Amino acid sequence: MPGAGPQRKLEISREEGCWKAQFLAMGSPCELLCDDDDEVAARAAAQAVATESWRIEDKFSRYLRGNIIDRINRAGGARIDVDEETARLIDFAVTLYELSDRRFDITSGSLRRVWTFDGSANVPKKADVDAVLERVGWHKVEWHGSALRIPPGMEIDLGGIGKEYAVDRAAAMARDQTTASCLVNFGGDLAVSREPSTRDAWSVGIEALGGGAYAPDTIIRLSAGALATSGDAQRFLLKDGVRYSHILDPRTGWPVQGAPASITVAADTCVQAGMLSTLAMLQGEGAEAFLEAQGCQYWLGQARCA
Amino acid sequence: MAQRDDKSVSATLAAATCALLGGTASAPVKAQEEPKWEFNTALLYYGEDDDRVQDASLSILAIRDFLDEQSLALGLSVDTLTGATPSGANRSNGAQTFTRPSGRGAYTTAAGDLPLDDTFRDTRVSLSANWQQPLGRMNLVNVGATASREYDYTHLGVNGGIARDFNQRNTSVSAGIAISRDTWDVVGGSPEPLSLMSDVGDLGNRTGEDSKDVIDVVLGVTQVISRDLITQFNYSYSDSSGYLNDPYKIVSVVDATSGDTVPRQRGPGVEGPDYQYRFESRPDNRAKHSLYGQAKYYMDGKVLDASYRYMTDDWEIDSHTIDLRYRWPMGENGYLEPHFRFYTQTEAEFYTIGIVDGEPLPSYASADYRLGDFDATTIGLKYGWTTAGGSDLSVRVELYSQDGDIPSDRLRGNQIGYVEYPDLDALIVQFSYRFSR
Amino acid sequence: MAGCSNMGVESWDRDVLAKDEMQLIVDPLEAATDDHIYFSKEASSGGRSFGGGGCGCN
Numbered sequence: 001m002p003g004a005g006p007q008r009k010l011e012i013s014r015e016e017g018c019w020k021a022q023f024l025a026m027g028s029p030c031e032l033l034c035d036d037d038d039e040v041a042a043r044a045a046a047q048a049v050a051t052e053s054w055r056i057e058d059k060f061s062r063y064l065r066g067n068i069i070d071r072i073n074r075a076g077g078a079r080i081d082v083d084e085e086t087a088r089l090i091d092f093a094v095t096l097y098e099l100s101d102r103r104f105d106i107t108s109g110s111l112r113r114v115w116t117f118d119g120s121a122n123v124p125k126k127a128d129v130d131a132v133l134e135r136v137g138w139h140k141v142e143w144h145g146s147a148l149r150i151p152p153g154m155e156i157d158l159g160g161i162g163k164e165y166a167v168d169r170a171a172a173m174a175r176d177q178t179t180a181s182c183l184v185n186f187g188g189d190l191a192v193s194r195e196p197s198t199r200d201a202w203s204v205g206i207e208a209l210g211g212g213a214y215a216p217d218t219i220i221r222l223s224a225g226a227l228a229t230s231g232d233a234q235r236f237l238l239k240d241g242v243r244y245s246h247i248l249d250p251r252t253g254w255p256v257q258g259a260p261a262s263i264t265v266a267a268d269t270c271v272q273a274g275m276l277s278t279l280a281m282l283q284g285e286g287a288e289a290f291l292e293a294q295g296c297q298y299w300l301g302q303a304r305c306a
Numbered sequence: 307m308a309q310r311d312d313k314s315v316s317a318t319l320a321a322a323t324c325a326l327l328g329g330t331a332s333a334p335v336k337a338q339e340e341p342k343w344e345f346n347t348a349l350l351y352y353g354e355d356d357d358r359v360q361d362a363s364l365s366i367l368a369i370r371d372f373l374d375e376q377s378l379a380l381g382l383s384v385d386t387l388t389g390a391t392p393s394g395a396n397r398s399n400g401a402q403t404f405t406r407p408s409g410r411g412a413y414t415t416a417a418g419d420l421p422l423d424d425t426f427r428d429t430r431v432s433l434s435a436n437w438q439q440p441l442g443r444m445n446l447v448n449v450g451a452t453a454s455r456e457y458d459y460t461h462l463g464v465n466g467g468i469a470r471d472f473n474q475r476n477t478s479v480s481a482g483i484a485i486s487r488d489t490w491d492v493v494g495g496s497p498e499p500l501s502l503m504s505d506v507g508d509l510g511n512r513t514g515e516d517s518k519d520v521i522d523v524v525l526g527v528t529q530v531i532s533r534d535l536i537t538q539f540n541y542s543y544s545d546s547s548g549y550l551n552d553p554y555k556i557v558s559v560v561d562a563t564s565g566d567t568v569p570r571q572r573g574p575g576v577e578g579p580d581y582q583y584r585f586e587s588r589p590d591n592r593a594k595h596s597l598y599g600q601a602k603y604y605m606d607g608k609v610l611d612a613s614y615r616y617m618t619d620d621w622e623i624d625s626h627t628i629d630l631r632y633r634w635p636m637g638e639n640g641y642l643e644p645h646f647r648f649y650t651q652t653e654a655e656f657y658t659i660g661i662v663d664g665e666p667l668p669s670y671a672s673a674d675y676r677l678g679d680f681d682a683t684t685i686g687l688k689y690g691w692t693t694a695g696g697s698d699l700s701v702r703v704e705l706y707s708q709d710g711d712i713p714s715d716r717l718r719g720n721q722i723g724y725v726e727y728p729d730l731d732a733l734i735v736q737f738s739y740r741f742s743r
Numbered sequence: 744m745a746g747c748s749n750m751g752v753e754s755w756d757r758d759v760l761a762k763d764e765m766q767l768i769v770d771p772l773e774a775a776t777d778d779h780i781y782f783s784k785e786a787s788s789g790g791r792s793f794g795g796g797g798c799g800c801n
Contacts, residue, residue, distance in 0.1 A: 088326050095322040099315055168327055225335025266337035271323045293755035294316045297337055346772045352780060367772050476751025530751040533759055538767055542789055598790035604759045615790040625787040633764055651786055677786055
């Protein structure tokens with residue numbers, strides 16, 4: 001689990017004409033690629049990016065004691081005043097809550113207590129789900145200006161926005177630190193800091209969308225903007241021949257039906273790409289229609305054999 | 307599932323993101339999928355019953371999309387034809403001997419059998435190339451070339467077209483033209499039309515190489531009617547000029563009263579026909595007009611594809627074609643598609659089952675069953691599926707049946723109940739495999 | 744055709760039309776094979792594309 005200590009290592013190496021920095025943050029392997037010969041600028045960019053990523057992780061991770069999220073979740077019904085950055089993230093989450101007709105809900109983390117997607121057949125009983133559902137629902141939360149009051153027993157989790165936010169922040173930092181083009185890649189969520197000059201584009205692979213061992217990866221040539229992927233074919237439950245995906249609908253407490261196994265979206269920022277792919281996933285069977293309606297570029301992955 | 311006006315989601319999200327990230331300017335996204343080659347391959351078997359034509363072919367179509375909607379398509383097809391096809395001569399009570407088109411050698415048809423000619427047995431190779439690219443924002447232009455070769459036939463052609471979108475891409479108008487030059491190089495030379503079939507070794511009635519030029523023009527409109535329905539309408543015009551005969555097809559010379567094929571005296575000591583046959587003759591020009599309409603309708607996962615084509619030409623042939631396909635998903639990755647096609651045509655003005663002995667020769671005459679009056683029905687079933695690797699496979703089996711009619715007022719004497727349209731029954735089996743690399 | 748200028752769908756309603764199985768020609772190879780078979784056995788050709796042909800039949 002994350003925290004300061006031996007995991008907070010920043011490794012820099014030279015690979016295929018770029019400087020490559022690697023570190024761990026927010027539970028994912030993170031990397032920064034700089035299309036540049038200048039080692040000094042690359043190191044400065046890498047340090048800035050890593051520092052900022054760890055800062056975001058420390059501030060918003062639900063696993064750390066004492067940070068703003070922890071204080072909100074353990075307030076027991078008391079009002080908490082949040083700082084400007086947290087307020088911006090919460091405002092954004094509220095916009096998404098409304099845009100998605102309440103499907104995207106940062107209070108839905110409590111559903112974790114009854115749903116564990118480990119490939120087993122442990123589907124919870126309806127009564128258990130209904131019980132947990134009492135503690136889910138943004139409409140139960142009071143949010144005014146920068147003051148937040150959540151009912152006791154409820155919790156908020158910014159994990160659905162955090163990584164993409166960190167990617168865009170990292171891209172902005174890299175843009176400030178160097179004129180060379182950098183590719184930020186936090187576990188498959190990517191952004192380009194500025195258009196490359198020495199190369200045509202960054203080549204990014206989306207893992208075999210066909211879903212089979214022999215399917216070729218799809219290669220995307222990204223020269224500006226961002227890519228984000230939703231979905232994870234590894235996390236599911238299988239009972240009586242029915243596959244339960246890990247994307248839960250917070251209005252019912254049950255998994256969304258008929259969504260593609262994975263959705264990758266290209267957009268101007270990683271936050272937009274991530275939210276479009278998440279909102280599409282939450283539409284279940286209507287995912288593809290939703291993506292077509294948005295007119296964005298997207299790639300769908302088929303379900304793998306369970 | 308209640309949805310807000312979907313278009314506003316993107317806009318609202320963009321504004322919200324701007325507020326979240328503090329408006330740090332980011333360039334508009336530029337992402338392009340690395341183009342791959344898409345390979346379409348197909349293995350086909352076509353077989354008619356009664357020892358008639360059989361064809362096996364392998365086809366490959368390779369398509370590569372380049373950046374900015376440009377694309378290249380390359381095709382290669384190899385066909386092997388075996389079997390035999392009706393030569394146009396009538397059955398007879400006696401065995402019939404025919405000189406081969408090359409003039410070297412002869413073949414015999416047993417008494418009472420429909421004369422079938424196997425000269426066309428051969429392997430054919432054909433190639434095609436097509437390049438497509440946008441011209442401005444709303445136009446798409448394409449150019450292409452085709453070529454094919456058999457031992458006695460060569461085809462060369464070029465084509466080009468343009469398509470333009472209107473009305474928010476709901477309407478598309480297109481125009482295309484294709485020009486080709488096809489050349490027959492019959493071993494021994496093409497026979498003089500309407501000349502009598504002569505003995506083996508006698509090539510007196512032969513002309514040399516012969517060719518035809520064909521121009522095809524297609525004008526089309528594609529119209530989106532609704533979210534689930536799209537239609538297309540085409541008008542085509544085709545003009546062929548030059549040598550339009552089939553050099554291997556003959557017409558029996560028949561007695562005016564009995565309808566029997568008229569006998570002939572063979573040269574001393576040589577092989578050759580014992581009855582009279584004349585080589586067919588078609589006009590050296592043909593103009594065709596076609597009207598075509600198609601609709602595809604989506605019904606909750608199932609797709610109905612219906613089309614109709616009307617063709618009329620200056621040989622007095624009229625035809626109607628109805629084609630129906632219904633695609634119906636099966637399981638997660640498969641589909642079943644039954645297919646029904648009905649075709650009917652009226653005969654060419656010069657179609658005949660015999661040239662009457664003693665009467666003046668007609669200007670044109672052909673007994674080629676493909677110019678006759680017939681109905682044809684196709685019933686087929688296709689099953690397709692997508693593999694785990696993302697490739698598409700399919701297999702289809704179809705039965706094609708031609709059923710023709712020679713009106714009884716055409717038949718003379720012994721021909722009644724004896725000379726018939728050579729009905730055809732064929733089996734079509736095809737395997738297809740499509741994959742990307 | 745004046746009525747056609749308003750017919751159709753908005754760009755965000757094109758999801759069904761974008762599907763593979765809703766293209767006017769789904770399988771170009773199968774279409775070409777069929778065109779060739781029918782061109783060889785009947786007196787008509789083409790309709791949705793060029794006349795076919797390019798072989799010593801018909």
